[in-house]
Structure formats: structure tokens, C-alpha cells
Amino acid sequence: MKRQTMYFRMITSSLIRRRSRMLVALLAVAIGATILSGLVTIYYDIPRQMGEEFRSYGANLIFVPGGGDSALNADEVKKATGFIPAEDIVGIAPYRYETVKINEQPFMAAGTDLNEVKKTSPYWFVSGQWPAGSGSVLIGQEVVERIRLSPGDTFTLSGTDIGGKSFSHDFTVSGIVQTGGTEEAFIFMPLSDLEGLMGNSGVLDVVECSISATQQVLNDIAGQVGENVDDVTPRLVKRVTQSEGTVLTKLQALVYLVTVVVLLLTMICVATTMMAVVAERRREIGLKKALGAANKSIIKEFLGEGLLLGGLGGLLGVALGFAFAQTVSINVFARSISFQPLLIPATLIVSVAITGLACLLPVRSATDVDPAIVLRGE
Amino acid sequence: MNLLELQDISKIYGNVKALQNIDLTVRQGEWLAIMGPSGSGKTTMMNIIGCMDKPSNGAVILDGTNISKESAKSLTGIRRDKIGLIFQQFHLISYLTALENVMVAQYYHSMPDEKEALQALERVGLGDRARHLPSQLSGGEQQRVCIARALINYPMLILADEPTGNLDEANEGIVLDIFKQLHKDGSTIVVVTHDPEVAEEAQRTVVLEHGRIARIVENEK
Numbered sequence: 001m002k003r004q005t006m007y008f009r010m011i012t013s014s015l016i017r018r019r020s021r022m023l024v025a026l027l028a029v030a031i032g033a034t035i036l037s038g039l040v041t042i043y044y045d046i047p048r049q050m051g052e053e054f055r056s057y058g059a060n061l062i063f064v065p066g067g068g069d070s071a072l073n074a075d076e077v078k079k080a081t082g083f084i085p086a087e088d089i090v091g092i093a094p095y096r097y098e099t100v101k102i103n104e105q106p107f108m109a110a111g112t113d114l115n116e117v118k119k120t121s122p123y124w125f126v127s128g129q130w131p132a133g134s135g136s137v138l139i140g141q142e143v144v145e146r147i148r149l150s151p152g153d154t155f156t157l158s159g160t161d162i163g164g165k166s167f168s169h170d171f172t173v174s175g176i177v178q179t180g181g182t183e184e185a186f187i188f189m190p191l192s193d194l195e196g197l198m199g200n201s202g203v204l205d206v207v208e209c210s211i212s213a214t215q216q217v218l219n220d221i222a223g224q225v226g227e228n229v230d231d232v233t234p235r236l237v238k239r240v241t242q243s244e245g246t247v248l249t250k251l252q253a254l255v256y257l258v259t260v261v262v263l264l265l266t267m268i269c270v271a272t273t274m275m276a277v278v279a280e281r282r283r284e285i286g287l288k289k290a291l292g293a294a295n296k297s298i299i300k301e302f303l304g305e306g307l308l309l310g311g312l313g314g315l316l317g318v319a320l321g322f323a324f325a326q327t328v329s330i331n332v333f334a335r336s337i338s339f340q341p342l343l344i345p346a347t348l349i350v351s352v353a354i355t356g357l358a359c360l361l362p363v364r365s366a367t368d369v370d371p372a373i374v375l376r377g378e
Numbered sequence: 379m380n381l382l383e384l385q386d387i388s389k390i391y392g393n394v395k396a397l398q399n400i401d402l403t404v405r406q407g408e409w410l411a412i413m414g415p416s417g418s419g420k421t422t423m424m425n426i427i428g429c430m431d432k433p434s435n436g437a438v439i440l441d442g443t444n445i446s447k448e449s450a451k452s453l454t455g456i457r458r459d460k461i462g463l464i465f466q467q468f469h470l471i472s473y474l475t476a477l478e479n480v481m482v483a484q485y486y487h488s489m490p491d492e493k494e495a496l497q498a499l500e501r502v503g504l505g506d507r508a509r510h511l512p513s514q515l516s517g518g519e520q521q522r523v524c525i526a527r528a529l530i531n532y533p534m535l536i537l538a539d540e541p542t543g544n545l546d547e548a549n550e551g552i553v554l555d556i557f558k559q560l561h562k563d564g565s566t567i568v569v570v571t572h573d574p575e576v577a578e579e580a581q582r583t584v585v586l587e588h589g590r591i592a593r594i595v596e597n598e599k
Contacts, residue, residue, distance in 0.1 A: 002489075003485060003489060003490065005490075006481060006482075006485045006490040007485075009478065010474065010478070010482070010485075013473050013474055013478065014473050016473075017472075017473035017474075017511070018472075018473050283469070284471060284472075287469045287471065288482075288486070289454060290428075290430060290457065290463055290469075291457075291458070291463070291482065291483050291486050291527075292454055292455065292457045292458020292459070292483075292486045292487060293454070293458075293486045294451070294454060294455075294486075295451075297486065370430070370431075371430050372421075372425040372428075372430035372431055
């Protein structure tokens with residue numbers, strides 16, 4: 001039999017046949033690894049979770065005309081939006097504003113992509129229905145108060161197109177929008193309808209973008225658009241991006257702090273358990289020394305047991321840690337969490353290192369044991 | 379030929395003189411018993427002979443080499459290569475089978491050999507109990523495993539501390555028969571005991587009193 005085979009037989013026998021003792025140690029390592037891997041998973045998933053949460057507060061980047069232009073060119077906008085990573089786009093809503101009249105009273109009409117508005121402004125409260133297609137509009141609460149319209153009512157919209165020619169067209173109110181903001185003074189219709197009334201297309205006043213990204217990424221996008229697209233000026237919606245950044249930073253700092261404290265507590269817990277496990281085996285260490293085992297050999301055996309224990313505990317910790325993180329995520333953020341494969345080696349390395357270290361210190365002192373004293377039972 | 383020589387050995391712990399001016403030789407192939415009341419210095423003498431302690435004064439010559447000034451690390455090597463230890467409380471590793479307990483001594487010495495370890499157990503009549511854990515063995519059986527472990531590396535000297543101290547009469551008989559066979563095969567045995575019947579089986583009995591050799595008795599058997 002090879003020496004290595006006997007070595008593995010000894011360390012595995014120690015773990016398997018001393019089940020009750022080793023289960024306590026394994027439990028200590030596994031609990032530590034569980035909390036650690038769970039917290040790290042949450043730490044790295046917070047930006048994604050909270051980013052999605054913040055997207056319900058509206059757009060975080062807008063494009064407005066630049067270089068002295070009074071309007072955005074649709075082609076330039078397309079170029080600008082090309083700088084946003086496709087996977088980060090929650091919604092992009094273009095807006096064109098024109099003055100129109102209803103019963104000779106002036107109102108502001110906004111032509112937009114209403115499907116995108118649903119994504120960029122999920123906080124809008126709509127009574128009735130969102131417009132299903134051409135000829136239907138959403139009207140703001142302030143407009144309703146002035147002209148007394150209800151969902152299903154038809155009204156005539158009039159005005160002057162860009163050629164100075166008058167137009168008049170009937171629209172149906174599909175819903176009434178309440179936001180608590182300036183949007184309540186607008187009439188929202190499909191962009192193509194407004195372009196049809198005005199007699200031209202490809203002209204926009206503002207484009208609202210809702211992007212699931214950190215403030216740093218948003219700054220980078222804005223920088224790239226500013227440098228590369230002449231007629232588009234990007235602006236970060238600071239009240240959203242800054243508060244998002246602040247909350248995320250503080251939340252991550254909190255979880256980071258908790259993770260570090262838990263890591264320290266885990267180290268102390270595992271070290272104490274391992275010290276107790278080693279201390280109760282002083283007689284065995286004395287016997288091995290009496291049989292002629294070198295200190296190096298004894299340290300190697302205990303270290304082997306510790307590493308095996310750390311590995312097993314770490315593996316258990318990865319699985320239980322993900323379940324822990326998933327439970328926290330579902331209960332706190334109401335979303336599932338994504339598994340980080342890199343966490344497997346990371347948790348294993350940390351568990352093995354902590355357990356190994358926790359074993360090494362007491363074993364080193366235990367090898368100073370005089371075999372004669374231990375074997376006499378003193 | 380002398381295998382072991384203790385030359386003017388003393389061991390002093392603080393103000394306590396555990397051993398004083400001990401001169402003793404053990405011939406190769408001899409069976410020697412060390413007897414004495416509690417506190418007479420038996421255990422101290424066994425520790426010095428077994429390379430688990432060093433004398434305060436004097437020289438210990440084992441196999442022609444003075445080992446009294448060797449380092450702890452070096453003494454561990456000497457213990458591994460030249461001495462087979464048998465303990466009163468057996469001291470088997472609880473999570474290893476009888477066979478694995480014997481193989482542990484091989485592992486620290488050179489190379490584990492399962493077949494040879496099994497033969498050692500068969501020699502002490504435990505071939506059929508090789509896969510049992512110490513907790514599944516009787517006291518007598520555990521002591522026999524301890525003897526098999528002590529013999530596995532063919533030591534120059536077998537050092538037994540009260541080998542029958544924890545055994546009933548039947549098992550004492552079995553263990554003494556094994557010792558007789560070992561002696562017959564040429565092994566050098568030093569037994570520390572308080573039992574006159576065990577001591578009588580040896581060729582000579584050294585009686586210690588207050589850390590000194592009170593007398594040496596040549597046994598007639």
C-alpha cells in the first residue's frame with residue numbers, strides 16, 4: 001500500500017468514524033460558508049435588484065437637442081441610442097411636442113411611442129385603457145378638468161401644421177393619466193398620429209431613456225454620446241441617478257460590512273471548534289509521537305482532515321448559501337437571484353483556508369505535547 | 379552483547395530525585411522486568427529507556443550509541459526505528475480498525491503493508507478480528523493489537539509498561555504466552571510491572587526503591 005493511500009485512509013476514517021464530533025465541526029464550517037456565500041451573492045446582486053427597482057422611478061438619461069438646434073433628428077437619436085448596451089435598455093421613449101387646440105383652448109400634444117412609455121414611466125396611473133393604436137389618446141388629469149372628457153369620449157383636435165395649413169381631426173379618449181407631475185397637462189398620442197397632423201416626421205424634442213446600469217456606466221454612455229453625436233446633448237436625470245447611486249453605495253457598504261463581520265465571526269467559530277476538536281485528541285497526538293511520528297507528519301494529518309472538512313463544509317455552504325440568498329432576495333426584492341458560478345471556488349478556497357488555519361494553530365501547539373505525559377493520562 | 383546500558387543515570391525534577399545513579403545493562407535477547415512500588419521511579423526509567431525522556435545526568439547507550447544528549451526529534455526517530463512500545467491502557471486509535479492501528483506504526487516507520495500487518499495480528503491470534511474497531515474488541519484483544527503494533531517494525535527492544543495491568547487472568551495468560559514466544563524467538567523485552575507473577579517470567583528482575591536499584595533478582599525459570 002502506498003503511503004498516500006494510508007494517509008487518505010487515516011484522514012477519511014477520522015472524519016467518517018468520528019461522525020458525531022466531526023459533524024459539529026462540519027456544521028460550524030458549513031454555517032459559516034453558507035452565510036458568507038449567501039451574503040456575497042446578495043452583495044453582488046444588489047445593483048441588479050435595486051437597479052430594476054429604481055427603473056420604476058422613470059428615465060435616468062434624456063437626450064435633448066444640442067449645438068443650437070431646436071429639435072432632435074431621428075437619425076442622430078438612433079446613433080446616440082446605439083451607445084447604450086442593448087441588454088441594459090429598459091425602454092426608450094421619443095417625444096415630440098406641438099401646440100394644438102380643443103374647443104379653441106390651447107393644449108400641448110405629445111407624440112410618442114406609448115408602448116415604450118409604459119416601460120420608461122411605469123409609475124403613471126392610467127384610468128381606462130392605454131391607446132391601442134392610431135386615433136386614440138391618453139389625456140392628462142389637468143386637461144380633463146378643463147374640458148370634461150371621459151374615457152370613450154370623442155373630441156376634435158385642431159391646429160396648424162408646419163406649412164401653416166389648418167387641420168382638424170377627431171380622436172377618442174382611451175384613458176386618463178395621473179402622475180402628480182407636469183404630464184397631467186398633456187395629451188399623449190402615437191407619434192405617427194402627431195406627425196400626420198403636422199405634416200412632417202423625423203423630428204423629436206426629447207428622448208427619455210430608462211437604462212438598468214450604475215451611475216458610472218450612465219456617465220460613460222453620456223460621455224460617449226456627447227463626444228460622438230454632435231446634435232444630441234445627453235443629460236442624466238440627476239434626481240434618479242444620484243439617489244440610485246447613493247442608495248446602492250450605502251446598501252452595498254452595509255452588506256460588505258456585515259459580510260466582513262460574519263467572516264470574522266465564522267473564523268472565530270470555526271477556529272474555536274477546531275481547537276476543541278484538536279485539544280480532545282492530545283492523547284492521540286501523544287500516542288502518534290510515541291510511535292515515532294514526526295511533528296510534520298502529525299500536522300499534515302490534522303491539516304488534511306481540516307482541509308477535507310473545509311472542502312465539504314464549503315460545498316455545503318455554496319448550496320445552502322444560494323438557497324439563503326434566494327430566500328432573502330424573494331422576500332426582500334420579490335425577485336429571484338442569479339447564481340454566481342465563481343462563488344463555488346471562492347467559497348471553497350475561503351472555507352478550506354479558514355479551516356486549515358484554524359487547525360494549524362492548535363495542532364502546532366499540540367505537537368509540543370510530551371508523549372510520556374499524555375500516555376500516562378496526566 | 380549488551381543492547382542497552384544505563385550508566386550512572388539520574389533524573390531530577392526540581393527538588394525531586396526520581397532516579398539516582400542507576401547502572402544497568404540489558405543483553406540482546408534478554409527479558410528483563412522492572413518492579414517497584416509507586417513513586418519508585420519505574421515510569422521515569424521506562425520513559426528514559428523508551429526515548430520519551432532524557433536523563434539529567436549519566437549516559438544511555440542503545441545499540442552502541444549514546445542517546446542521552448540527542449534532540450527530541452532525533453529521539454523520535456530512534457523510538458520509531460528501534461523500540462516497540464506496549465502500554466497498560468493499550469492506546470489504540472479509536473477510529474481505526476485493528477489492522478489499521480498496526481499499519482499506522484508501519485506508516486510512520488516506512489511503508490504500510492496490509493499483508494504483513496495482518497500476519498502480525500494472526501501471530502497474536504487476532505486474524506479474524508482485523509477489521510474490528512477497538513471499541514468492538516475486549517481488553518485482552520486490544521492489548522494483543524497493541525503488541526502486534528509494537529512488533530510490526532521488528533524493533534530491537536520491546537518496552538512494555540504494565541502490559542497485563544488492565545487484563546483478567548485469562549487474558550494475562552495469553553499476553554504472557556505471547557511474550558514467552560517473543561523471547562524464545564530472540565526478542566529483547568523490558569517489562570515494567572508491579573505484578574510479581576509477571577516479573578517472575580523474566581530472566582532478571584530489577585527492583586527499584588526511592589529512585590535507586592534496591593536489588594537485582596535472577597529468576598530461575
